[in-house]
Amino acid sequence: MTRILGIILLLVVLRMAWKSFTIQLRTAVFGPPTLPKAPPPPRAAVAETLVQCATCGTYVAARRALPGGGGNEVFCSEECRRSHPQS
Ligand SMILES: [Zn+2]
Structure with a gap:
């Protein structure tokens, strides 16, 4: 043993x-x-302005929002823009 x-x-x-x-x-x-490189910050950490769709209320990134309507309204999709009552 x-x-x-x-x-x-x-x-x-x-x-x-x-x-x-x-x-x-x-x-x-x-x-x-060598120590591994620090990972890049996650996408969510990058500040991005969100705007609210005038029709459905969904928040979308400002650069992806579709302008339309009478004033400063923006829309999340072409469908929302078309179905908005004031446009
Ligand atoms: Zn919408």
């Missing part, structure tokens, strides 16, 4: 030594490991 434990312990030590060796080898060949 102690022989089996000794073999397992030896394997664990060898594995640790091998891991340490490969890390040192990688550092020697490729240089020290």
Whole structure:
């Protein structure tokens, strides 16, 4: 039983030594490991003005909204623009 434990312990030590060796080898060949670059901010974090559709009330990005109607009204879709009572 102690022989089996000794073999397992030896394997664990060898594995640790091998891991340490490969890390040192990688550092020697490729240089020290660099931290991964910070990911770009998610799309939602980028400020975007939202405007409300005059017909259905849906909020859409201002750059995607369709102008129309009499005043400053904007619409989420061509369908909403057509079905708006004042246009
Ligand atoms: Zn709409």
